[in-house]
Amino acid sequence: MRIELVKRPERSALFAALSPFIALGLTLIAGAIMFSLLGKNPVEALYYYFIDPLREVWSLHELAVKAAPLILIAVGLSICYLSNNWNIGAEGQFIVGAIMGSILPVMFPDFQSWIVLPLMLLMGIAGGALYGAIPAYLKVRFNTNEILTSLMLVYVAQLFLDWMVRGPWRNPAGMNFPETRTFSPSAVLPEIWSASGRANWGFVFAIVAAIALWFMLSRTLKGFEVLVLGQSPRAGRFAGFSQSRMVFFAFLVSGGLAGLAGISEVSGAIGQLRPTISPGYGFAAIIVAFLGRLNPLGIIAAGLVLALSYLGGEAAQISLGVSDKVVRAFQGMLLFFVLACDTLILYRIRFVGASAAKTVEATQNV
Amino acid sequence: MFEDILITIATAATPLLIASVGEVVVERSGVLNLGVEGMMVMGAVTGFGVALTTGSPWLGVLAAIIVGALFSLLFGFLTLTLVTNQVATGLALTLLGLGLSGMLGESFVGLPGIKMDYIHIPFLSELPFVGKLLFGQDPLFYVSLLLTAGVAYFLFRTRAGLTLRSIGDNHTSAHALGIKVIAIRYLAVMFGGACAGLAGAYLSLVYTPQWIENMTAGRGWIALALVVFASWRPWRVLAGAYLFGAVSIGQLHAQALGIGVPSQLLSSLPYLATIVVLVLISRNRRLTMVNTPASLGRPFVPDR
Numbered sequence: 003m004r005i006e007l008v009k010r011p012e013r014s015a016l017f018a019a020l021s022p023f024i025a026l027g028l029t030l031i032a033g034a035i036m037f038s039l040l041g042k043n044p045v046e047a048l049y050y051y052f053i054d055p056l057r058e059v060w061s062l063h064e065l066a067v068k069a070a071p072l073i074l075i076a077v078g079l080s081i082c083y084l085s086n087n088w089n090i091g092a093e094g095q096f097i098v099g100a101i102m103g104s105i106l107p108v109m110f111p112d113f114q115s116w117i118v119l120p121l122m123l124l125m126g127i128a129g130g131a132l133y134g135a136i137p138a139y140l141k142v143r144f145n146t147n148e149i150l151t152s153l154m155l156v157y158v159a160q161l162f163l164d165w166m167v168r169g170p171w172r173n174p175a176g177m178n179f180p181e182t183r184t185f186s187p188s189a190v191l192p193e194i195w196s197a198s199g200r201a202n203w204g205f206v207f208a209i210v211a212a213i214a215l216w217f218m219l220s221r222t223l224k225g226f227e228v229l230v231l232g233q234s235p236r237a238g239r240f241a242g243f244s245q246s247r248m249v250f251f252a253f254l255v256s257g258g259l260a261g262l263a264g265i266s267e268v269s270g271a272i273g274q275l276r277p278t279i280s281p282g283y284g285f286a287a288i289i290v291a292f293l294g295r296l297n298p299l300g301i302i303a304a305g306l307v308l309a310l311s312y313l314g315g316e317a318a319q320i321s322l323g324v325s326d327k328v329v330r331a332f333q334g335m336l337l338f339f340v341l342a343c344d345t346l347i348l349y350r351i352r353f354v355g356a357s358a359a360k361t362v363e364a365t366q367n368v
Numbered sequence: 369m370f371e372d373i374l375i376t377i378a379t380a381a382t383p384l385l386i387a388s389v390g391e392v393v394v395e396r397s398g399v400l401n402l403g404v405e406g407m408m409v410m411g412a413v414t415g416f417g418v419a420l421t422t423g424s425p426w427l428g429v430l431a432a433i434i435v436g437a438l439f440s441l442l443f444g445f446l447t448l449t450l451v452t453n454q455v456a457t458g459l460a461l462t463l464l465g466l467g468l469s470g471m472l473g474e475s476f477v478g479l480p481g482i483k484m485d486y487i488h489i490p491f492l493s494e495l496p497f498v499g500k501l502l503f504g505q506d507p508l509f510y511v512s513l514l515l516t517a518g519v520a521y522f523l524f525r526t527r528a529g530l531t532l533r534s535i536g537d538n539h540t541s542a543h544a545l546g547i548k549v550i551a552i553r554y555l556a557v558m559f560g561g562a563c564a565g566l567a568g569a570y571l572s573l574v575y576t577p578q579w580i581e582n583m584t585a586g587r588g589w590i591a592l593a594l595v596v597f598a599s600w601r602p603w604r605v606l607a608g609a610y611l612f613g614a615v616s617i618g619q620l621h622a623q624a625l626g627i628g629v630p631s632q633l634l635s636s637l638p639y640l641a642t643i644v645v646l647v648l649i650s651r652n653r654r655l656t657m658v659n660t661p662a663s664l665g666r667p668f669v670p671d672r
Contacts (some may be wrong), residue, residue, distance in 0.1 A: 005449050007669055088455055140643070144651040149402065149455065150593045151646060154639040155585050165632035285463060292456060327470040327581075334464025338446065341457050345450040349669075 007349040017346040022300070024346075025339035026307070042322055051314030051332075051351055061313065063199025067271050068312045070204035071096070071280070073305035074263035075214045075287035078256030081298040084219070085232040085275050087252040091137065091152030092260040093095050093284025094159035095130040099261020100268040101163060102129025102277050104182065107189035108171050114188040122189060122265055130261015131254045133159065138253035142246040148253075156284070162276045171275065182275040191270030202270030204263070209302065211259055216298035228252070260284065281312065282330070289337040295344075308333065373617065376500055379575055381613030382512045383408075383567040387591035388598070388605045389512075389519050390563020396523060396600055397556035398536035398663035402458025403443050405588025406465020407561050411568025413469040416481055423479045425484040436565015439465065444557040448550050451667045462588070470581045481577035484508070485550070488509060497566045497636045508528045508566070515563070515605075520602040532556060537659035539668045546624045564588065586639065593642045597649050599659035608645075615641045 022358065033051070034044035055061045064339040067169030075092045082089040105119055136155060140146040164180075191202045231238035231248045268279055290308050294301030315329035345351070347357035387404055411432035419428030443461045446452045486506050487493075493504035506564050523529040535542045535549050544550045571587070572579055590612060598604035619634040650656050 007449075007451065009669070022522045031652060083456075090459060140647055144647045145653055145656065146643075146647050146650045147593075150589060150596070151643050153589050154457060154586070154593075157639045161632040161636040165630045168632075169630055179409060288459060289463065321390060325474050327467070327474055330467030331464065331471045332467070334460060334467040337460040337463060338442065338457075340569050341452040342446055342450055349451070351450075 003365040006030040006352045006354050008352055009349055013046060014347050021343035021346055022208035022295060022340060025336065025343045028339045029336045033332055044123045047318060047322060047324065050318040052310060054317045055310060055313035060199040063201040063315055066201035066205040066304065066310050069305045069309035070208045071263035071267050072287050072290045073208035073302055074211055075260045075284060076290035076294065076301045076305060077215045077298045078259035079287055080298060080301060081215065081228055081312045082252040082256045083291060084296050085228045085248050087249055088149045088150050089134065089253055089256050090104045090149055091155045092256065092287055093280060095133045095257040095260035096264035096280055096284050097159040097163050099126040099130030100132040100264035100275065100279055101166060101267030102126055104268060107185040108182045109184055111183060114186050116187045119191065122269060123262060126261045126265025127179045127258040130264060131258035134257020135250065138250045139225050142249050167275050167277055176217060180277050184274045185269060189269060191266055204266035207262060207266060212298040212302050219298065234264060286333055289333050292337060292340050371501055371554065372434055372598040375505065377610060377613040378505060378509055378617050378619045382509050383570040383575060383587060384591050384594060384612055385512045385606055385609035386515060386570065387564045387567035387588060388594040388609060389516050389602050391591060391595050392562035392600055392602055392605060393519060394556050395664055396536045396661055397532050397553050398539055398661050399447065399553050399557055400454045400458065400665040401443055401456060401557060401560055402592065403461025403465065404564050404591050406462035406583055407436045407439050407564035408568040408588045409469045410439050410465045411565030412572040412583055413473040413579060415569030416572035419482045419573055420479065424646065425482050425573050428573055429566065432565040432569035433562045437562040439556050440561020444554050448553050451669055454665050455481055466582060473579045473581065476579040481572060483571050483577040499537040508570050508574060516602045516606050536663055539663045545671055590638065590642050593646055597645050600661065612638060617672045
C-alpha cells in the first residue's frame with residue numbers, strides 16, 4: 003500500500019479550520035499511549051494535564067502568566083514565518099530583552115519613580131529588537147542563513163546572562179547566590195487583579211500585540227506586503243516591495259516582542275535575573291505559532307493550550323509523579339501532528355493498494 | 369603536551385564530522401533536514417542507555433545508529449510523503465528529540481557511563497609524536513575518516529552518487545528520467561539520521577561518557593553550519609570540523625589557564641566562530657549559488 007497526494011483544486015477552508023483540532027486530538031491519543039507505556043493510567047494523566055489546571059481561579063492566573071510570553075513571542079514569529087524569514091532565535095532575543103530591561107532596576111536600584119517601568123519595557127523591546135537585528139543584518143548584507151545565526155545567538159545570550167548574574171550583576175547582599183538583587187516595587191510589573199492571583203500586565207500586552215498584528219496582517223498594506231513577499235518574492239519585487247526591508251521589519255518586530263516578553267517575565271513573574279529565566283519559551287513559541295496557523299488570533303488560543311501543557315506538567319508531576327520532562331516530548335509531538343495535518347489543506351490523501359494503482363493506470367490509458 | 373592537544377581536538381571534531389558528513393548526503397539529495405540536533409541527542413541517550421544495560425559500548429553504538437535512522441524516518445515521512453515544510457519539520461524533529469531524550473534519559477542522569485576503549489597497537493602506538501595520534505585513538509575516530517572518504521567517493525566517483533546529486537539539483541528532471549526521487553531521498557534521510565545517531569553516541573560514549581540532558585549543546589546546529597561552510601563537500605567538512613574542534617578545545621585550555629576572560633564568554637566562542645565562518649563563506653554569493661543543491665528544501669510532488 004502506498005500513500006498518494008492528490009492536489010485539491012483550491013485550499014480547503016474546512017481543513018484549514020479543522021487541522022489544529024485534528025492535530026490536538028492525535029497528540030492526545032499519542033499522549034495516552036505514551037502514558038500507558040510509562041505505566042500510568044492515561045485517562046487520569048490526561049485529566050491532570052488538561053483539566054485539573056482549569057479548575058481553580060489562581061490556576062487560571064498561572065495559565066495567563068505562562069501564556070503571556072508564549073503569545074507575545076509567537077505573534078512576532080508569525081510575521082517572520084509568513085514573510086519567509088526563519089527566526090528561531092527568539093529565546094535569545096527574550097534573554098537579551100530581559101537583560102537590557104533590567105539595567106535600571108539592577109544598576110540604579112535607588113532610582114524609583116513611575117517612569118522606571120515604562121523605561122524598562124522600552125529598553126527590553128529595544129534589546130530584543132537589536133539582538134534580532136543581527137541575523138537580519140547578516141542575512142541582508144552577507145546573504146548568511148538566518149536560521150543558523152539566530153540559533154547560535156541563543157547560546158551566546160544564555161552564556162552572557164549566566165556570566166552577568168554570577169559576575170558583575172550578582173546581588174552584593176545575596177549570599178553568593180547566582181542572582182541579581184530583587185527589583186524594587188516600582189520596577190515590578192503590576193498584577194492585573196491581585197486579589198485573585200498572580201497574572202500580570204504581560205498578558206494584556208500579549209493580547210494587545212496579537213490584536214494589533216492581526217489588524218496589520220489582515221487590514222493594512224504592510225500586512226499584504228508580508229504575505230506577498232512570503233509567498234512569492236518575485237511578485238513582491240514587481241509590486242515594488244523591498245525584500246531587505248521586510249527582513250529587518252520581521253526580525254525587529256519579532257525580536258522586539260520577544261524582548262518585551264523577556265522583560266515582562268523578569269519584572270512581573272520572577273522579580274530578578276537568574277541564570278535561567280525561561281523554560282524554553284522561545285522554542286515552545288515556534289510550536290504556538292504553527293498551532294495557531296500563523297494567525298495572531300489563533301495564536302492566542304494556541305498559546306493558552308501550550309501554557310496549559312506547562313501547568314499540566316507541574317500538576318502531573320505533583321499528583322502522579324510523572325517527570326516534568328514529559329511536557330517537552332508532548333510539545334514536540336504536537337508540532338509534528340500540526341505540520342502533518344496542514345497537508346490536508348492543500349492535498350487529499352489517497353491510500354493506494356498495489357492492485358488499485360494498476361486499475362487507475364488502466365483507466366487513465368483508456 | 370602538543371600531541372595531547374591534537375588528540376583532544378580530534379575528539380571534539382569527530383562528532384561534528386560524522387553528523388556533518390551524513391547531512392551532506394541528505395542535502396545533496398535536495399532535502400534540508402534541520403533535525404540533526406534532535407537525532408544526535410536521541411543517539412546520545414540511546415547509546416548511553418544501551419551500553420549501560422548491556423555493558424557493551426558497541427551495542428550502544430549500533431542501537432544509536434538504528435534509532436537515529438528510525439527517528440529521521442519521522443522527518444522523511446512528513447517532508448517526503450506529506451510534503452510538509454522542511455524547515456518547520458526539521459525544527460519539530462529537534463524539539464521532539466530534545467524532549468523525548470530528556471524523558472528517556474531521566475533515570476540515567478548522574479550514572480557513570482561506559483567509555484569505549486581506545487585502540488592500542490603495540491609498537492605503532494608508541495611511536496613518538498604521531499603514534500597515539502594516528503594509531504591510538506578511539507575506534508570511532510577511524511570510522512569517521514573512513515566515512516568521509518566513503519561519502520566523498522560515493523558522491524563524486526559512483527553512478528549512484530551522481531544520481532543522488534542529480535535529484536538534489538533538479539528533482540523534476542530526475543523524475544522525468546525515471547529516477548525514483550522519493551525513494552532515494554528516503555534512503556539519504558535515513559543515512560543522515562544514522563550518522564547523526566552515531567555522532568550522538570560518540571558524545572555519550574567517548575567524549576564525555578555520561579548522560580546530561582541537552583548534552584549535544586548545539587553541536588547538531590554547528591554540524592549544519594559546517595555543511596554550508598564546506599560547500600557540500602566531504603573533505604572540506606573534515607577541515608571545517610577540525611577547525612571547530614580547535615576553537616572549542618582552544619577555549620577550554622584558555623579557561624584552564626585562567627587568562628582573565630570569564631569562562632562563559634570563552635564558552636560562547638564556538639558559537640560566535642560559527643557565525644563568523646558562515647558570514648565569511650556566504651558573502652561570496654556566486655560561490656554559494658554554484659555549490660548549493662538547486663532543489664534544496666523545495667517540496668516535490670510527483671505528477672502522475
